[in-house]
Structure formats: structure tokens, C-alpha cells
Amino acid sequence: MLSQIVSAxxxxxxxxxxxxxxxxxxNRILDLALPDTGDVAKASRNLRTRAMIRPWLFLGPAVLLLTIYLVYPVIATLILSFYGRDAQDFVGFSNYLWAVNDAGxxxxxxxxxxxxxxxxxxCTFFGLIIAxxxxxxxxxNVAKSLVFMPMAISFVGASVIWKFIYDYRGDGQIQIGILNAIVQYLGGKPEVWLAIPFWNNFFLMVILIWIQTGFAMVILSAALRGIPEETIEAAVIDGASGWQIFWKIMVPQIWGTIATVWTTITILVLKVFDIVLTMTNGQWNSEVLANLMFGWMFQGGGDSGRSAAIAVVLMLAVTPIMIWNIRRANEEMKGR
Structure with missing residues (x-):
């Protein structure tokens, strides 16, 4: 353990x-290559050229890494989606046609x-209410710390915690799962909660809501504190109730932040994978796109073409939300 810490x-x-x-x-090489001494016209031209090049010296490594680890994989995945299982035979849109007709x-x-x-x-609703x-x-502040604490836990770790909550033991055995223990105490019958089709999706969603509510709360709490006190005081003087102040004064003024929180969590939800894999491995009709992609790539012999097609669909689903989020952020920056 110590050696790993030292290495890190x-x-x-x-x-x-x-x-x-x-x-x-x-920067030193750039200054030497384009000196600002000598002829005035040449020095002025060199200064302008240096000013154009210098930002790219800072952006260069980031652009290179993004190209290697983001742009290239996207292009390679798109190309791969038009090939068969072993990525050797070109099959055109067959993988996408399979996806449309596949029940899974x-x-x-x-x-x-x-x-x-x-x-x-x-997440947005509970985060706003708690804030x-x-x-x-x-x-x-203590309450906020407790609500935010699950954010420090990995999705797999949180899933393991909730697996104990949903745990089921056979009939006649002591139920160690908190949910089944409560049900049994109240006279009900313990259930294999994660094996109930359709409803098991909601049991899995609770885990992500538990984790992400803290994130929403922190962002929205900061936005609420940015509301001018004069606005609230004027509403109180006019006789507005607490409910009216909340919905008609507070929420409209932080609507941009609410939308940002919502879209950020939406992108995360589209890529959800760890929770489903850890809790059910996609069984009992609980599979999502990321798990289906993983299954076709690394399980059942592997099919790189179909998994790539699913990855492209997932990317296309995320892209419009990201574009909308970026445009909204740019509009807010221009407004300031």
C-alpha cells in the first residue's frame, strides 16, 4: 500500500x-524563434505571430490527448459499427437493422x-427541496454534508451497500436485508426485489438518486444564495406566502441553474452502467444500453460490430443534450 502511495x-x-x-x-523557443528586437516592422509582426501561436502551446497537449482518447475512438467506433463480429467483413447497416429488430x-x-x-x-427536485x-x-451545513456524502462513494460501492438493503434470504430464514426485514416485521412476505421486472428498474434508480441528490443540492444551494435579499423582502412585505415565494420568486430566478443540473444528470443517466452491472447484471429486464453494449462486446463470444452500433446509438442520444447544454452556457456567458 505504501509503495503504491509513493508511486502515485x-x-x-x-x-x-x-x-x-x-x-x-x-515559450522560450517561441521567443527565440520570433524575437521582438531589430527592425520595428519585423518586431511588430513577430509579436503578433507569437500572440497567435502562444495559446496553442498551452492548448496543444490537451488537443492532442482529446484527439487520441476521444476523437479517434469515436471515428473508429463509427467505422467498426459497419463491420461484422470479427471486424473483418463489411456488413453495412446490418448491425443497426439488427438493433431495431432485437427485443433486448x-x-x-x-x-x-x-x-x-x-x-x-x-434528483433535481429533492436537491432543490433540501437546499x-x-x-x-x-x-x-451538517445536513448538507450528510446528504452530499454519498457522492464520495463509487457507483459500485454504493451498489454493494444497497444490495444489502435489497437482500433476500429463502423462506424461513432470517432476512438480513433491511427492506425485507421491515416487510417481515410488518407481517408482509419478503420479496426478491431485484427480480421483479419493471419495478426493479425503480429499485436501481433509487441508488443513483441517493448519490446524485447531493450534487444537485450543492449547486442549487449556491444558486439560491445568489438571489437578492431585497426580492425576498419585497415579496414578504407584499404578503406572499412561503410557498408563493418559493415557486414564483426563487425558482424563476434560478431556472437556468435547475436546467443545467437536470441536463448534467441526464447525461450521466444515459451512460449508467456500474449500478445495473453490480446489482442485476442486466437480468430480469433491467438492462440498459451501456450494459447491452458491454455484454455484446465482452460476453457471449464478443461481437465488436453490434457493440459498436449500440455505442453509436448511445453517443447520438447524448450528443443533442450536450449541444443544448453548451449553447445555453454560451448564451448565459454572453448575457453577462
Whole structure:
């Protein structure tokens, strides 16, 4: 363990020094290659050229890494989606036609839509309610810390925790799962909750809502504190109730932040994978697109063509939301 910590620290130190050396040396070389001395016209031209090139010295490494780890994989995946199982035979749109006609793919699409309809709205709603309530409590910061704490847990770790909550033991055995223990105590019959088709999706969604509500709460709490106090005071003087102040004063003023939180969680939901894999492995009609893609690529002999086609569909589903989010952010920046 100690050796791993030392190695990680060494990598961080070397990385920082390497980055500093890169920026120093490249800027030094640029200054030497295009000096600002001598003829006035030439020096002025060199200064303009240096000003054009210098930003790319900083952006260069990031652009290179993005090209290698983002642009190239996207292009390669798109090309791969037109080939067969072993990526040797060109099959055209056959993989996409298979997806349209495959029951498993349609079920995954339905499950993803279900997640999209519930999780972003629930996280944003609960985050907003908790943000408003905790801002009025003396121990509000403690409450916020407790709500935000699940964000520090990985999706797999959170799934393991909730697996104990949903755990089921056979008839006549002591139920160690909290949910079944409560049901049994109240006189009900324990259930294999994760094996109930359709409803098991909601049991899985609870995990992501539990994790992401803290994120929504922190962002929305900061937005609420940015509302001018004069606005609230004027509403109180005019006789507005707490409910009216919340819905007609607070929410409209932070609507942009609410939309941003919602779209951020929406993108995360479209890529959800770890929770489903850990809890059900996609069984009992709980599979989502990311798990279906993983299954076709790494299970059952592997089919790179079909998995790539699913990955392209997933990318196309995420892209419009990302574009809308970026445009909205740009409009807000222009407004300022």
C-alpha cells in the first residue's frame, strides 16, 4: 500500500514538473524563434505571430490527448459499427437493422427512457427541496454534508451497500436485508426485489438518486444564495406566502441553474452502467444500453460490430443534450 502511495506521488510530482518544463521551454523557443528586437516592422509582426501561436502551446497537449482518447475512438467506433463480429467483413447497416429488430435492444431503450424520466427529475427536485430547507436550519451545513456524502462513494460501492438493503434470504430464514426485514416485521412476505421486472428498474434508480441528490443540492444551494435579499423582502412585505415565494420568486430566478443540473444528470443517466452491472447484471429486464453494449462486446463470444452500433446509438442520444447544454452556457456567458 505504501509503495503504491509513493508511486502515485512520484507520478504527480514528475507530471507537474514535466508540464512546467514543457510550457517554459516551448515559450522560450517561441521567443527565440520570433524575437521582438531589430527592425520595428519585423518586431511588430513577430509579436503578433507569437500572440497567435502562444495559446496553442498551452492548448496543444490537451488537443492532442482529446484527439487520441476521444476523437479517434469515436471515428473508429463509427467505422467498426459497419463491420461484422470479427471486424473483418463489411456488413453495412446490418448491425443497426439488427438493433431495431432485437427485443433486448428495445427493452434497453425502454429502460433508458424510464431512467431519464425519473432520475434527473427526482434528483433535481429533492436537491432543490433540501437546499431550501437546509438554508433555514442552524445545523444546515451538517445536513448538507450528510446528504452530499454519498457522492464520495463509487457507483459500485454504493451498489454493494444497497444490495444489502435489497437482500433476500429463502423462506424461513432470517432476512438480513433491511427492506425485507421491515416487510417481515410488518407481517408482509419478503420479496426478491431485484427480480421483479419493471419495478426493479425503480429499485436501481433509487441508488443513483441517493448519490446524485447531493450534487444537485450543492449547486442549487449556491444558486439560491445568489438571489437578492431585497426580492425576498419585497415579496414578504407584499404578503406572499412561503410557498408563493418559493415557486414564483426563487425558482424563476434560478431556472437556468435547475436546467443545467437536470441536463448534467441526464447525461450521466444515459451512460449508467456500474449500478445495473453490480446489482442485476442486466437480468430480469433491467438492462440498459451501456450494459447491452458491454455484454455484446465482452460476453457471449464478443461481437465488436453490434457493440459498436449500440455505442453509436448511445453517443447520438447524448450528443443533442450536450449541444443544448453548451449553447445555453454560451448564451448565459454572453448575457453577462
Amino acid at each position: 506521488l512520484m507520478v504527480m510530482v514528475v507530471g507537474v514538473f514535466a508540464a512546467a518544463a514543457y510550457f517554459y521551454l516551448t 435492444f428495445r427493452q434497453s431503450i425502454f429502460n433508458n427512457i424510464l431512467w431519464l424520466a425519473v432520475v434527473p427529475a427526482a 431550501v430547507m437546509t438554508d433555514r436550519l442552524a445545523w444546515g
